[in-house]
Amino acid sequence: VARRVVGTTKEFPAGSRRIVDVDGIAIGVFNVAGTFYAVLNRCPHQGAPLCAGVVSSSLESSEPGEYVVAGRHPVLRCPWHGWEFDLSTGRSWWDPAKSRVRVYSVHTEAAATFPVWVEGEVVVLDTATKRGADS
């Protein structure tokens, strides 16, 4: 099944994450300040459990001495070596074209569209759909 409910929104408060097993594949689902992201739990560098890493903002600079916290997408920093990945696109900071981690489409919707076992909204992971570049 490509589309599956991985929890209720109450189970995914902002700042939380969970590793879910989808047919033997570990995928990390993150709620970062209300936006959901889903990433394969495996770093392309040395195979680390990527989703155990720290979520932070990307730091940019146009000259020595300048430190700008970029307000774009959050980045996931690998728990072993610190490689940074854009949580939204899966692209790495150091080589966005070639070094990337698989990301999945994830969204919330009214629980009523599923067999109703909760009120409110559920978090739906869709492993068949590529995450849109603008999401």
Next chain:
Amino acid sequence: MDIIDCDLHAGAGGPESLRPYLSEHWWNYGKQGAYRAIGYPGTTHTRQFVHGARVDSWPPDGGLPASDFAFLQEHHLDRWNIAAAMLTPMEAAYLPRNADYARALCAALNEWQCEQLIDRDARLGGSLMVVAEDADAAEAEIRKWAGDARFRQVLIYSRTSEPLGRRRYWRMFAAAAEAGLPVGVHFGLCGGGAVTGHGKPSFYVEDHTNMSTTFQDQVTSMVCEGVFAEFPNLRVVLIEGGLGWLTPLMWRLDRAWKLLRAEVPHLRELPSTVVRKHFWLTTQPIEEPPTAHAFDAMIEEMGMDRRIMFSTDYPHWDFDAPSHALPKTLSPDLRRRIFADNARALYGFSDPSQER
């Protein structure tokens, strides 16, 4: 796959675990502040990982990484099916200036390794911690433990206060050679030397990159000062400096020797011959050239297939994973040597396949 890890930082996890091995005086002295030196928080650079550790290496008991013995076994030794591992305690890497306390701390770490780690898990081999800067203490500690099979090498840190070939360090080498123990030199700043010959850089990324340069200085010094002419049985292991830098250094040494050898007549062989005979290297943090071909060429040019030994550096953030650190293009023979055979031959770990 048969794996021996030549750099495992099992940790004391804080001063309490060393208390049984320190006198009342040194325990109290430590509590007054010297324990800040244990656990290495006081380094000059902020690292992007707390305690310099993998984010996933913090044990469930809330202690410091690699300090929970059961978690260390499960999370590292069992996880990778590691046959044997060399302990490389870092608690002595930031030894205080007080020589008597430094001596007591090394002695405590040695007893602690035996009782709390090696005696509880036969996979573990000990590193006999000594104070490189204090010849009396180093010599005494090596003699005290000589013949105890739990210790498989003497261990010091790379950033000595003078180049390691200088004669002030020879009594330590003599004692190690006499005890039949290799001398491991792990990256670290025990003697307080800056990571570069020009002082201390601003950023940790520089410190980390320059790890290899401290080893280059030490190889040049030990070879040129004649350490191996004096101690022909001495074996030295360079731990946590990678290895890609060694080949060009050997080229430079050989060239210089042809021009200048009269200055150092005790250097009777090509420096590269001396290096290949006396030095072992551990892999982590391994160089990652852009192609596997470049990596293979690097190893081939070294000509040290029986000297390279795999290491992980667990639980530190720059850990090398057994599954990914070396390219798949290495020949099966060389993989076997790097991952286990070379370490087994040097450190004398038993070979389970020979024990039936």
